[in-house]
Amino acid sequence: xxxxxxxxxxxxxxxxxxxxxxxxxxxxxxxxxxxxxxxxxxxxxxxxxxxxxxxxxxxxxxxxxxxxxxxxxxxxxxxxxxxxxxxxxxxxxxxxxxxxxxxxxxxxxxxxxxxxxxxxxxxxxxxxxxxxxxxxxxxxxxxxxxxxxxxxx
Amino acid sequence: xxxxxxxxxxxxxxxxxxxxxxxxxxxxxxxxxxxxxxxxxxxxxxxxxxxxxxxxxxxxxxxxxxxxxxxxxxxxxxxxxxxxxxxxxxxxxxxxxxxxxxxxxxxxxxxxxxxxxxxxxxxxxxxxxxxxxxxxxxxxxxxxxxxxxxxxxxxxxxxxxxxxxxxxxxxxxxxxxxxxxxxxxxxxxxxxxxxxxxxxxxxxxxxxxxxxxxxxxxxxxxxxxxxxxxxxxxxxxxxxxxxxxxxxxxxxxxxxxxxxxxxxxxxxxxxxxxxxxx
Numbered sequence: 001x002x003x004x005x006x007x008x009x010x011x012x013x014x015x016x017x018x019x020x021x022x023x024x025x026x027x028x029x030x031x032x033x034x035x036x037x038x039x040x041x042x043x044x045x046x047x048x049x050x051x052x053x054x055x056x057x058x059x060x061x062x063x064x065x066x067x068x069x070x071x072x073x074x075x076x077x078x079x080x081x082x083x084x085x086x087x088x089x090x091x092x093x094x095x096x097x098x099x100x101x102x103x104x105x106x107x108x109x110x111x112x113x114x115x116x117x118x119x120x121x122x123x124x125x126x127x128x129x130x131x132x133x134x135x136x137x138x139x140x141x142x143x144x145x146x147x148x149x150x151x152x153x
Numbered sequence: 154x155x156x157x158x159x160x161x162x163x164x165x166x167x168x169x170x171x172x173x174x175x176x177x178x179x180x181x182x183x184x185x186x187x188x189x190x191x192x193x194x195x196x197x198x199x200x201x202x203x204x205x206x207x208x209x210x211x212x213x214x215x216x217x218x219x220x221x222x223x224x225x226x227x228x229x230x231x232x233x234x235x236x237x238x239x240x241x242x243x244x245x246x247x248x249x250x251x252x253x254x255x256x257x258x259x260x261x262x263x264x265x266x267x268x269x270x271x272x273x274x275x276x277x278x279x280x281x282x283x284x285x286x287x288x289x290x291x292x293x294x295x296x297x298x299x300x301x302x303x304x305x306x307x308x309x310x311x312x313x314x315x316x317x318x319x320x321x322x323x324x325x326x327x328x329x330x331x332x333x334x335x336x337x338x339x340x341x342x343x344x345x346x347x348x349x350x351x352x353x354x355x356x357x358x359x360x361x362x363x364x365x366x367x368x369x370x371x372x373x374x375x376x377x378x379x380x381x382x383x384x385x386x387x388x389x390x391x392x393x394x395x396x397x398x399x400x401x402x403x404x405x406x407x408x409x410x411x412x413x414x415x416x417x418x419x420x421x422x423x424x425x426x427x428x429x430x431x
Contacts, residue, residue: 048217050213050214050217050311051213051214051217051218051220051221051307051308051311052189052212052213052214052215052216052217052218052220053213053217054213081221081303081304081307082303082306082307083306084303084306084307084310086310126203127203127204127206127207128207128314128317128318129203129206129207129210129211130206131206133210133213133214137203151314153310153311153314
């Protein structure tokens with residue numbers, strides 16, 4: 001069989017959307033850690049964002065089916081937890097897409113740098129948690145719109 | 154809980170009594186599972202939407218930790234059981250969780266106080282397992298079992314966030330209105346007898362420390378006391394002066410009556426349909 005090179009496979013996986021935030025890919029999110037051929041088996045290492053994130057199982061299923069669509073059926077998923085996932089692994093492309101979608105990207109200062117809608121820096125936290133484990137709820141005090149902030153870990 | 158794909162590392166041979174190894178993992182996994190379940194009982198009925206979501210997210214993190222700890226325990230046990238099997242098909246006496254996590258939710262303040270007392274211990278414990286941090290320098294080492302250190306490092310990030318939140322809420326409620334202060338003091342009095350067990354040197358921990366699975370577990374007590382004293386002071390709350398504390402969860406011999414009721418709810422569905430998969 002023809003074994004596509006791993007660069008090609010990274011490209012394919014870059015079109016697999018995150019199930020909860022479909023504007024970014026699982027590669028943008030930084031959860032695909034490694035792709036390698038082990039003999040005739042393609043091994044993909046995936047790391048969970050949060051330990052109990054319910055999207056993890058869906059993500060694994062999406063990877064397997066995306067690879068199958070490209071004719072790769074002999075695949076193995078490895079769940080890797082070390083080193084633990086960090087928002088530092090979010091790609092620049094991913095950060096831009098998050099902002100365009102209305103989600104403030106993670107910021108080491110501990111909160112969003114600006115409102116993703118009106119770019120005002122006058123923002124306040126509503127809740128440390130949000131609609132998914134990776135987000136918190138914030139509000140802009142200028143345009144008054146609430147928005148999601150991608151927590152920094 | 155779903156089955157995890159292939160585990161990442163082959164376990165390096167460690168010179169550890171397999172029973173101690175498994176029991177130690179059950180302590181870690183059962184605390185996370187039982188507290189995670191307790192928090193999930195708030196789902197849909199917390200005082201405000203944001204808190205409902207926060208409690209559910211914290212529950213998810215803890216159940217995720219339980220899945221990792223119990224999955225590893227099941228693997229080491231080698232009896233063909235899985236994390237799910239351990240969670241849903243053991244009886245109360247086989248659980249190794251501390252008494253604090255079994256306590257009922259009570260009002261929101263009681264849930265938050267329980268969470269703060271546990272989070273502070275949990276964070277110190279995970280740091281000790283992941284890095285050795287918090288001990289005197291020359292005795293600092295991560296768990297001799299790299300799998301334990303890795304799971305702890307993953308969980309530590311999430312628990313850091315949880316502890317910040319529960320400490321903040323304890324201060325806001327304790328140093329809040331007259332009514333919120335009264336309730337927080339009452340819940341502190343009620344939960345305090347269950348706190349000594351958190352950092353106790355029970356026989357399994359002592360054996361685990363001898364095998365270097367964990368640093369000196371006695372080192373957790375001063376770290377816990379320091380942080381708890383600081384936060385309670387800011388919250389204008391005073392721990393009761395007690396001479397006797399409750400224990401009995403770590404060997405499963407004297408669980409509180411609440412555990413059986415909790416398990417009856419948590420386990421009823423899988424036990425009614427033991428062959429179901431989803």
